[in-house]
Amino acid sequence: MSGKLRVHVDQDKCQGHARCKSLAPELFDLDEFGNSHEIGDGVVPKGLEDKAWLAQANCPEIAIEVTEE
Amino acid sequence: MSDHAPVTDWVHDFDHTDPRWTENPYPIWDELRAASPVVHTERFLGCYMPTTFEAVKQVAYDTEHFSSRRVVVRDVRPETVPAPPITSDPPEHKPAKQLLLPPFTPDAMKKLEPRVRAICNELIDQFIEDEGCDAAAHYSRHIPVRAIAHMLGIPETDGDLFIRWIHEILELGIKDQAVLAQAVQEMGGYFVAQIERRKQHPTDDLISTLMNARDKNGQPLSDAHVLGSLRLLLIAGIDTTWSAIGASLWHLAKTPADRERLVAEPDLMPSAIEEFLRAYSPVTMAREVMKETQIGGCPIKPGNMLLLSFPTANRDPTVFPDADKVVIDRKQNPHAAFGLGIHRCVGSNLARMEMTVAIEEWLKRIPDFRLDPAGKVTWSEGTVRGPRQLPVLFGKAR
Numbered sequence: 001m002s003g004k005l006r007v008h009v010d011q012d013k014c015q016g017h018a019r020c021k022s023l024a025p026e027l028f029d030l031d032e033f034g035n036s037h038e039i040g041d042g043v044v045p046k047g048l049e050d051k052a053w054l055a056q057a058n059c060p061e062i063a064i065e066v067t068e069e
Numbered sequence: 070m071s072d073h074a075p076v077t078d079w080v081h082d083f084d085h086t087d088p089r090w091t092e093n094p095y096p097i098w099d100e101l102r103a104a105s106p107v108v109h110t111e112r113f114l115g116c117y118m119p120t121t122f123e124a125v126k127q128v129a130y131d132t133e134h135f136s137s138r139r140v141v142v143r144d145v146r147p148e149t150v151p152a153p154p155i156t157s158d159p160p161e162h163k164p165a166k167q168l169l170l171p172p173f174t175p176d177a178m179k180k181l182e183p184r185v186r187a188i189c190n191e192l193i194d195q196f197i198e199d200e201g202c203d204a205a206a207h208y209s210r211h212i213p214v215r216a217i218a219h220m221l222g223i224p225e226t227d228g229d230l231f232i233r234w235i236h237e238i239l240e241l242g243i244k245d246q247a248v249l250a251q252a253v254q255e256m257g258g259y260f261v262a263q264i265e266r267r268k269q270h271p272t273d274d275l276i277s278t279l280m281n282a283r284d285k286n287g288q289p290l291s292d293a294h295v296l297g298s299l300r301l302l303l304i305a306g307i308d309t310t311w312s313a314i315g316a317s318l319w320h321l322a323k324t325p326a327d328r329e330r331l332v333a334e335p336d337l338m339p340s341a342i343e344e345f346l347r348a349y350s351p352v353t354m355a356r357e358v359m360k361e362t363q364i365g366g367c368p369i370k371p372g373n374m375l376l377l378s379f380p381t382a383n384r385d386p387t388v389f390p391d392a393d394k395v396v397i398d399r400k401q402n403p404h405a406a407f408g409l410g411i412h413r414c415v416g417s418n419l420a421r422m423e424m425t426v427a428i429e430e431w432l433k434r435i436p437d438f439r440l441d442p443a444g445k446v447t448w449s450e451g452t453v454r455g456p457r458q459l460p461v462l463f464g465k466a467r
Contacts, residue, residue, distance in 0.1 A: 015409070015410060015411065015413040016170065016413060016417075017413060017417065018175055018417070018418060019343075019403070021175065022175075030174060030176075032170075032171050033167060033170040033171060033174070034171075034173065034174040034175070054400065057400070057401040057403065058343075058401065058402055058403050059403055060403045060404065060405055060407075060409055061409065061410075062403075
């Protein structure tokens with residue numbers, strides 16, 4: 001059950017609270033308007049799984065999907 | 070100026086300007102939430118208030134039934150005063166907001182941070198030799214006003230003027246239309262002069278950024294739009310963060326354990342700031358009901374205002390366990406202090422930076438302080454909640 005994780009920011013839901021960038025800067029980056037997107041293909045490097053879940057749990061807009069592959 | 074009759078039935082006759090609400094709103098919100106997901110009062114020409122996180126979120130996401138053209142609940146419904154994008158609905162909202170977002174990203178705030186740190190220390194220098202100070206009147210209230218003045222490119226020394234206008238617009242203006250109109254007019258005149266000056270001598274501040282902005286057709290913004298956005302930045306950017314800094318210091322003054330822990334474990338600062346934002350959210354917004362709809366099965370009728378209390382949502386125990394406890398290392402904290410949906414506060418990154426810097430610099434120089442037992446803490450009334458007098462003594466209690 002320890003497959004790799006992938007994060008994705010739903011662009012229709014993100015409003016730029018930037019909580020994910022603050023909690024997991026290795027996984028998320030902001031555009032020029034301050035809205036968030038996942039870095040690269042969103043695959044979570046080993047050891048950063050907790051940060052992925054933390055970012056999801058703190059998004060006020062419920063805009064972050066975390067999937068287990 | 071009309072005085073309001075004291076409230077005897079909160080559920081059917083609530084009033085967010087009642088002195089008991091101002092002093093300690095939390096038990097009142099619990100009572101309202103236990104009664105219904107939405108309550109109504111005949112005051113303010115008719116006004117609803119959603120009481121749960123879910124109901125607040127529903128309204129914040131619904132721009133079809135709820136308009137932002139009025140964002141403050143008042144005794145009267147004076148002509149609307151546009152301050153785009155906060156008073157804009159779709160489709161006008163998005164382009165107006167996108168103009169303001171780039172200057173307020175976290176990276177942009179990093180550039181402003183050294184100036185804010187210096188402002189905090191200049192203020193602390195004024196009272197550090199004394200036995201104590203009023204942490205609201207002498208510290209928290211001056212930080213956001215000087216920071217936003219710095220960004221706008223207007224003199225930081227005009228801060229007292231801005232603070233007076235904001236008090237008149239957001240507090241006195243709830244009940245006194247003449248005071249409101251006068252303050253709006255004075256502020257408008259001030260900014261018109263700033264805009265005219267920049268037409269002759271361009272600058273590289275936020276006022277010039279707005280003046281140089283182009284819409285999607287390549288046209289410059291109207292002077293009225295620039296003026297409206299400046300009005301927003303000044304009104305929304307000052308007593309909100311001043312309140313958040315003040316409430317955080319109030320908590321730390323009366324909670325030695327949290328104060329000592331923050332000094333010993335500075336890595337906790339980000340989660341502590343989020344928790345202060347949740348537990349002491351300063352900003353309550355409003356909507357005007359445009360079309361009939363329902364909240365939690367209750368009918369919502371046009372012609373009414375709606376008090377959109379993000380602070381109440383953030384105390385909903387079904388979303389935040391131990392909602393009435395301040396837990397500075399709370400792990401799951403998706404609070405709505407900066408709103409939800411398209412109107413997320415454009416200055417949220419500025420506010421967080423100012424709060425963080427203000428608390429850090431204070432704790433570096435004043436790690437021990439406590440409420441002055443001979444003084445009285447007073448709170449602002451109405452739309453923005455925070456301490457306006459916060460007398461503290463420095464050092465450990467003897």
